[in-house]
Amino acid sequence: MFSHARQKQRFVTLHRYLGLTAALFLIITGITGALLAYYHELDEWLNPTLFFTPQTASQQGDNYLPASELYHAAQQYSARYGGNISTVALDFSPGKSLRYYVSGSEQFNRVFINPYTAEVMGSRTWGDLSQGIGNLPGFIYKLHYTLWLPDRWGVLLLGIIALLWTLDCFIAIATTLPVSKQPSLRQFFSRWQQSFKMRWHSRGFSFHFLLHRAAGLWLWALLFIFAWSSVAFNLRDVYKPVTNTLFSAAPAAPVTGHQLPPMNIDQALNAARQARGAAIQQQAQQQPEQPIHSGRERSLRYIASANTFQYRFHSSRDVDADIARSVVYIDAHNGELLASYWPSGQYSATTVTQWLYALHMAEVFGWPYQLLVCLLGLMVAYFSYSGVKIWWHKRRKRR
Incomplete structure (x- = not known):
């Protein structure tokens, strides 16, 4: 709650210019994201x-x-x-x-x-x-x-936009808070709930302003998840330090330290499957109350720089029923198990990241959530459009 309208106006101004900066980019990513849900x-x-x-x-x-x-x-x-x-x-x-x-x-x-x-x-x-x-x-x-920009410039640009969007999620909340010189908790919630209401019979500027504010509050949690997960995808140098500070991070992928010749594909695949069983047994000893069940395989990749094989498969630790992100690493020469990484229940930073990925890419909760993500993409585009429309209307009134 603000005690003076001038305090709130600072947040309104900041929200306006952050929104105008990101508007075109969010319209593009919102519409394309709606299509990418499918x-x-x-x-x-x-x-x-x-x-x-x-x-x-x-x-x-x-x-x-x-x-x-x-x-x-x-x-x-x-x-x-x-x-x-x-x-x-x-x-x-x-x-x-x-x-x-x-x-x-x-x-x-x-x-x-x-x-x-x-x-x-x-x-x-x-x-x-x-x-x-x-x-x-x-x-x-x-x-x-x-944005089809070359040399990762587009990735960097949209990462910066995602960071501004994440910041603006909190600034936008502030713009909906009431102004009162005599604050009280009861009065605060009584007045703030007005921001959540939508008058569907309104027309023109009022309709867009009220829907922009109310729908932004209704969908705030999802908007924040998509904004921050966009940072995770496009701006790893910002996302990783923040996440690893707040949560326990997984160690780096292992390196063998030798250049002995690797096994052939059949040998490596057999060794990887044995290593998967060993990794599951290790986790069962460490966390007997949370047994792991393995499912379908995904891939076996040779990493020449580390002289390891990376074996991906689905397990009960995956956050989605179909996408396989459980991983074991083996020595490419002798098949020794070097490390195992589980999408959830092992390192909290990994768990948070995997959930952000799955939510962003509509990989969880079946078709209802997939439809929700599609609609959310369209709403992101609408928020940017309506924000520009609101700014333009107020600008014309001041002339």
Whole structure:
């Protein structure tokens, strides 16, 4: 509560100029974010020949070829065009292709393999509209977090905007607080609740002003989560120190310290699966009241600089039922378990970060939350539009 209107006006002015600075960017990211709530559905709908095999789930079930054979097929195809693949895809799903990420090729950066036959189903440069409308979801995705600006300038710019948005979440709250020279808690809540009310019969400027203020309060918690998670995605140098100060941070990924030759794919995959079991047993001894159950695999990646294999899989510690973010690291030469990282219940900083990611990307709570995220993106765009409209109306009145 403010004792003088002048005190409140300082926050109103600051909110106005922060909002005007971020308005255009938030309109773009709000609209694109609304579409990205259904990114996977759009991508599969536009690219059925890339994502769905001729063999249906009922015809083939899980009769997949070995992961190493599929990896080598993708690697050989990519090598013809100067590409390289460092990650073995393991996220098998009946009736669907396997997707591999390619580096070094000027022709494409994704290749899709039929897991039943090892045939190449197609390739693409993700987000490149010149290759067809099928890349539209990727184009929108990249526009959402980089504005398609080169050399990470877009990532940095939107990270700064996200930081201003996070700050403005608290300033916006202050602009809704009442002014009273004789403050009391009861009077404060009595007067502040007026800011939460919307008069739907109002028109013109009044309608936009009241909805801007009331809906901003209704959705404040979600708006803050999306603002701060945007900082986590685009401005890690700010997000990590803050989060690691407030919460316990996970140690850095391990390094072997030697350059002994790595195992082949089949050996590494067997070693990684054994290491997964060992890691689960270790956690069971440390936290017997919270047993871990493992699920489907995601990927096996060779990290040459550390001479390790990174093995990703789904576990009961993942915050989402489908996205696999549990990780173990093994020595690439002998398969020794070096470290395990769980998305939740191990390091509080990791738990917070994983929840922010999952909430931002609509990976939790099923279709109702997915729809909510879509609508929230549209509301973010509306808040920016209405904020500019309110400023312009007041500016014209002062003339």
